[in-house]
Amino acid sequence: MSTQAQSNLGEVFASVASNYRGSDIDLHTVYREMREQTPVIEENFMARLGVPSIAGLDPNRPTFTLFKYDDVMAVMRDASRFTNGFIAEGLGSFFDGLILTAMDGEAHKSIRNLLQPVFMPETVNRWKQTKIDPVIRNEYIRPLVPNKGADLMDFALYFPIRVIYALIGFPEDKPEEIEQYAAWALAILAGPQVDPEKAAAARGAAMEAAKALYDVVKVVVAERRAAGAEGDDLISRLIRAEYQGRSLDDHEIATFVRSLLPAASETTTRTFGTLMALLLEHPETLERVRNDRSLVNKAIDEAVRFEPVATFKVRQVAEDMTIRGVAIPKGAMVQCIVTSANRDEEAFENADVFDIDRRAKPSFGFGFGPHMCIGQFVAKTEINCALNAILDLLPNIRLDPNQPAPEIVGAQLRGPHYLHVLWD
Numbered sequence: 001m002s003t004q005a006q007s008n009l010g011e012v013f014a015s016v017a018s019n020y021r022g023s024d025i026d027l028h029t030v031y032r033e034m035r036e037q038t039p040v041i042e043e044n045f046m047a048r049l050g051v052p053s054i055a056g057l058d059p060n061r062p063t064f065t066l067f068k069y070d071d072v073m074a075v076m077r078d079a080s081r082f083t084n085g086f087i088a089e090g091l092g093s094f095f096d097g098l099i100l101t102a103m104d105g106e107a108h109k110s111i112r113n114l115l116q117p118v119f120m121p122e123t124v125n126r127w128k129q130t131k132i133d134p135v136i137r138n139e140y141i142r143p144l145v146p147n148k149g150a151d152l153m154d155f156a157l158y159f160p161i162r163v164i165y166a167l168i169g170f171p172e173d174k175p176e177e178i179e180q181y182a183a184w185a186l187a188i189l190a191g192p193q194v195d196p197e198k199a200a201a202a203r204g205a206a207m208e209a210a211k212a213l214y215d216v217v218k219v220v221v222a223e224r225r226a227a228g229a230e231g232d233d234l235i236s237r238l239i240r241a242e243y244q245g246r247s248l249d250d251h252e253i254a255t256f257v258r259s260l261l262p263a264a265s266e267t268t269t270r271t272f273g274t275l276m277a278l279l280l281e282h283p284e285t286l287e288r289v290r291n292d293r294s295l296v297n298k299a300i301d302e303a304v305r306f307e308p309v310a311t312f313k314v315r316q317v318a319e320d321m322t323i324r325g326v327a328i329p330k331g332a333m334v335q336c337i338v339t340s341a342n343r344d345e346e347a348f349e350n351a352d353v354f355d356i357d358r359r360a361k362p363s364f365g366f367g368f369g370p371h372m373c374i375g376q377f378v379a380k381t382e383i384n385c386a387l388n389a390i391l392d393l394l395p396n397i398r399l400d401p402n403q404p405a406p407e408i409v410g411a412q413l414r415g416p417h418y419l420h421v422l423w424d
């Protein structure tokens with residue numbers, strides 16, 4: 001990959017991060033106070049923190065914010081009283097087609113049942129052997145070995161998009177295209193801007209990027225279908241998928257696959273970065289994980305609880321209701337603060353401690369209920385492979401004492417921006 005291309009992608013990543021960073025306050029302290037004093041408020045809390053609330057949403061619509069675990073759980077698991085359809089509003093051309101996160105009810109359920117098997121561990125474990133582990137280990141970690149030091153975020157920025165590219169089954173002989181797709185995925189994420197001066201241009205660029213992605217994916221879908229769609233790649237599997245006699249047409253597959261690039265890249269980048277930052281800051285835990293790899297998945301789950309990258313989820317209420325004595329009218333938005341719910345002392349003992357031995361309990365880093373992340377096994381497998389390859393190939397990996405220590409920041413899309421490490 002050229003240095004020029006690398007620095008461009010790095011710049012776009014930095015600008016996305018700054019858009020979603022918000023005010024530099026100690027979020028965990030603020031959220032603890034909210035849980036104790038005002039666990040349900042009538043306010044768009046993300047607007048207070050200075051970050052976009054959700055794609056294109058009118059910030060003046062009545063919005064309520066929830067901070068407690070039980071309340072967030074009640075919202076996430078009940079998709080009939082708390083709906084998602086509003087996500088499609090105002091962003092019509094992005095969502096013209098199959099965008100799971102903006103679907104409700106039976107329509108969502110039947111499509112989800114159709115797609116789900118493609119993302120279950122049975123398939124993902126096969127991909128782990130054939131694509132995910134070889135790509136991460138051989139293309140990214142092995143070449144780093146002689147350098148004896150790196151900013152791991154440089155690696156983190158690339159591997160998720162490269163893995164999704166490989167899973168989708170795009171041509172392997174065109175590396176420059178991966179770069180282009182990564183840039184498009186980031187442009188889509190940069191679409192909703194807080195700064196009104198930047199909003200129109202960013203929205204235009206996001207629309208163009210979404211269209212460009214759609215066009216390239218559609219061509220590949222048509223080629224795969226014409227060739228019989230017998231392969232193990234994601235597109236062939238989506239062509240073959242069937243539920244109750246329904247299957248997907250080319251347009252649906254192209255829209256869905258296009259939506260995966262932004263859903264699967266930035267989220268995985270930051271979650272990997274957060275996990276590594278937490279382990280490097282707890283060398284005794286890192287050592288235990290190095291010696292007992294069955295702890296890798298526990299460490300991932302705990303990192304996703306402790307510092308979730310997707311810090312909040314929004315739903316629209318379908319009927320008048322009252323939560324903790326606060327009346328919420330039909331049509332209002334509820335903003336569920338995942339970062340707060342995941343640290344709720346009533347749900348997790350010593351919630352502010354990063355503890356990989358914690359008893360398994362659902363947290364909301366991958367969501368919960370009908371819309372829970374469909375790609376979570378893919379994401380966890382990628383991060384598992386990345387950590388294992390690092391522990392196998394970069395001996396005595398540790399924080400670089402001559403560089404600033406990593407900081408997990410951002411009111412939305414949370415994670416570290418740099419991760420300077422050394423190894424022997």
Ligand code: HEM
Nearest residue numbers: 100101263264267268271310365366367371373374375379
């Ligand atoms: C560590 C990485 C990831 C994180 C933290 C993450 C997080 C999430 C969260 C919180 C949701 C729930 C949204 C909601 O409730 O409204 C979600 C949904 C989704 N994710 Fe992920 N995700 C990750 C990786 C991926 C990957 C790798 C893929 C695809 C291969 C993916 C595809 C999706 C899709 C399609 C949905 C929508 C599901 C639905 O609405 O039914 N994600 N993700």
